[in-house]
Amino acid sequence: MNQSDHIQRLKLIAPYKKEVFFALSIMLVTAVAQLALPKLVNYYVDGLAPATLFASFHLYTLLAIIVFSLLSAVRFYLFERLGIKVVSHFRLTIHKTLLHKTASYFDAINIAELASRINADTQMLKDALTTSAAQAIRATTITIGCIIMMFTLSTTLSLVLLFCIPTFIFATKLLSKKIEPLSEREQDALAKTNKIAFDNLNGHTLIKLYSWFGSSQNRYHNTTQSYITCAKRTISAIAVFQAFFNFLIFSSLIIMLILGSHLIKQNTLTIGELASYVLYLGMAFTSLNSLASFWAEWVHTLGATRYLFQLLDNDNDVEPLAQSKRRFIGDIRFRDVSFYYPNKPEKHIFEKLNIQIKQGQTTVISGPSGNGKSTLAKLLLGYYLPTNGEIMIGNHSLNKLSIACFRKTIAYVEQEPIMFSSSIIENLIPEATNTPTPDQMNRVISACKKANAHDFIEQLPDGYFTQICDRGNQLSGGQKQRIAIARAILHEPEVVILDEYTSALDIENQQVIEQAMHNLLVNKTVIIISHKQEHIANADNLILL
Numbered sequence: 001m002n003q004s005d006h007i008q009r010l011k012l013i014a015p016y017k018k019e020v021f022f023a024l025s026i027m028l029v030t031a032v033a034q035l036a037l038p039k040l041v042n043y044y045v046d047g048l049a050p051a052t053l054f055a056s057f058h059l060y061t062l063l064a065i066i067v068f069s070l071l072s073a074v075r076f077y078l079f080e081r082l083g084i085k086v087v088s089h090f091r092l093t094i095h096k097t098l099l100h101k102t103a104s105y106f107d108a109i110n111i112a113e114l115a116s117r118i119n120a121d122t123q124m125l126k127d128a129l130t131t132s133a134a135q136a137i138r139a140t141t142i143t144i145g146c147i148i149m150m151f152t153l154s155t156t157l158s159l160v161l162l163f164c165i166p167t168f169i170f171a172t173k174l175l176s177k178k179i180e181p182l183s184e185r186e187q188d189a190l191a192k193t194n195k196i197a198f199d200n201l202n203g204h205t206l207i208k209l210y211s212w213f214g215s216s217q218n219r220y221h222n223t224t225q226s227y228i229t230c231a232k233r234t235i236s237a238i239a240v241f242q243a244f245f246n247f248l249i250f251s252s253l254i255i256m257l258i259l260g261s262h263l264i265k266q267n268t269l270t271i272g273e274l275a276s277y278v279l280y281l282g283m284a285f286t287s288l289n290s291l292a293s294f295w296a297e298w299v300h301t302l303g304a305t306r307y308l309f310q311l312l313d314n315d316n317d318v319e320p321l322a323q324s325k326r327r328f329i330g331d332i333r334f335r336d337v338s339f340y341y342p343n344k345p346e347k348h349i350f351e352k353l354n355i356q357i358k359q360g361q362t363t364v365i366s367g368p369s370g371n372g373k374s375t376l377a378k379l380l381l382g383y384y385l386p387t388n389g390e391i392m393i394g395n396h397s398l399n400k401l402s403i404a405c406f407r408k409t410i411a412y413v414e415q416e417p418i419m420f421s422s423s424i425i426e427n428l429i430p431e432a433t434n435t436p437t438p439d440q441m442n443r444v445i446s447a448c449k450k451a452n453a454h455d456f457i458e459q460l461p462d463g464y465f466t467q468i469c470d471r472g473n474q475l476s477g478g479q480k481q482r483i484a485i486a487r488a489i490l491h492e493p494e495v496v497i498l499d500e501y502t503s504a505l506d507i508e509n510q511q512v513i514e515q516a517m518h519n520l521l522v523n524k525t526v527i528i529i530s531h532k533q534e535h536i537a538n539a540d541n542l543i544l545l
């Protein structure tokens with residue numbers, strides 16, 4: 001744990017300076033009000049308060065309690081609201097960063113685990129940065145206030161008490177060192193349990209089919225056990241610290257009472273002052289206790305959120321945005337292209353591959369399974385860059401910077417099209433949300449008619465606004481394909497890649513899709529990845545991998 005770890009997390013609240021200031025001001029008012037209470041006890045026990053004030057004591061007390069309670073509610077509301085804003089903004093930043101990560105980055109991570117981290121780890125940060133931090137600042141104010149008040153009441157007692165402070169600081173440092181790695185492991189273990197739960201729920205049909213109930217439950221049970229073990233270690237460390245802290249509180253209280261009674265006998269302290277002193281001491285210890293809890297939570301959070309901050313700090317694996325609006329058109333050529341997946345450097349998929357795909361013609365790519373047909377499409381789509389050689393579009397070399405531009409001219413229809421769990425219209429043009437403009441609606445309907453998708457969409461309960469649950473599970477393979485074709489038509493591509501696009505469909509559905517395809521493919525450069533004889537027979541060119 002170093003300084004920058006703290007600063008990095010504290011920076012998250014920087015955009016909300018005004019709100020923090022307002023919430024802190026209210027908190028300080030409540031803290032000062034709380035500090036006045038033991039002093040009042042001193043006045044009343046020793047009979048120092050004026051008689052008039054004494055008479056209205058109940059009224060003032062009631063008023064103070066009402067104001068104090070109201071301000072506490074406002075303080076709670078302000079800090080919670082701040083927390084929600086901070087954490088939502090943080091999640092948005094992570095989401096944005098992730099969307100721009102490369103395909104290789106996603107090959108190396110587990111999406112379910114990441115989703116769990118984005119929720120659980122950021123929630124922890126929210127609590128630590130706001131509610132707990134507010135309590136800590138309040139506790140610091142009260143502790144300082146109590147120490148000042150205690151010195152004004154009795155310097156002798158306070159000097160004795162000062163000896164406790166180094167012990168407290170030492171114990172807190174020790175705790176920090178112990179908790180941080182423990183909580184990092186705890187969060188890792190929690191993310192793993194979520195990963196297994198996601199896998200099991202996602203594959204529930206497979207589990208039913210092969211009766212894998214026991215083994216699936218066991219997998220979840222084992223990761224949950226590892227999580228419990230890690231969590232137990234963290235809370236044990238905190239519990240030991242709490243025990244030590246309580247010992248410190250009670251032994252100091254007893255020592256103060258014994259010493260205080262001696263001072264009363266020597267007439268250097270009054271009963272009211274001792275009562276007030278003990279109240280301040282109790283208050284200071286309670287505040288120190290909440291400070292210690294905050295510190296434990298903060299250190300816990302530092303460890304737990306390290307993964308997310310590393311993700312934000314890592315500038316590698318990021319795809320650049322489109323640098324210009326130019327459309328790349330022309331023949332596509334692979335010049336001495338070599339490629340292996342970054343996570344499998346030992347397996348070369350292509351070595352010095354040279355192929356040409358002519359503009360405006362249909363090229364079929366065929367060959368045995370695993371020979372790299374889909375990989376070739378992924379290279380063309382720029383999901384991965386060649387490890388050697390180059391891909392030319394006309395006279396332009398496709399590199400990291402130009403890939404986003406090239407994607408504006410290319411559409412990809414795959415065997416299992418990706419569907420978002422939102423409405424059909426949002427699956428076609430995400431910017432439409434639920435209130436598309438008449439122009440957007442016309443474009444969508446026209447594309448869906450060409451894709452033979454309009455009729456079945458109209459028959460759905462809410463037409464284009466029907467929500468697709470669970471990434472399109474209630475749609476048939478053919479329906480999803482037709483939506484994907486409509487999506488491609490809306491993109492107005494120059495190049496269309498069709499990857500085994502009818503292989504999962506029955507004959508009737510294949511005919512509907514082929515018909516829809518005609519509307520998409522007119523005057524386009526078409527690349528069909530297929531084993532089908534009819535595709536091969538109708539192609540202008542054939543590339544065998």
Ligand SMILES: Nc1ncnc2c1ncn2[C@@H]1O[C@H](COP(=O)(O)OP(=O)(O)OP(=O)(O)O)[C@@H](O)[C@H]1O
Binds near residue numbers: 107344371372373
């Ligand atoms: N993301 C990836 N990371 C690592 N290896 C991968 C990745 N995707 C594919 N591969 C490997 O690359 C090789 C080529 O895969 P690819 O999907 O391109 O083959 P294909 O010819 O399209 O096969 P099929 O006809 O079965 O679809 C395979 O050995 C596969 O295991």
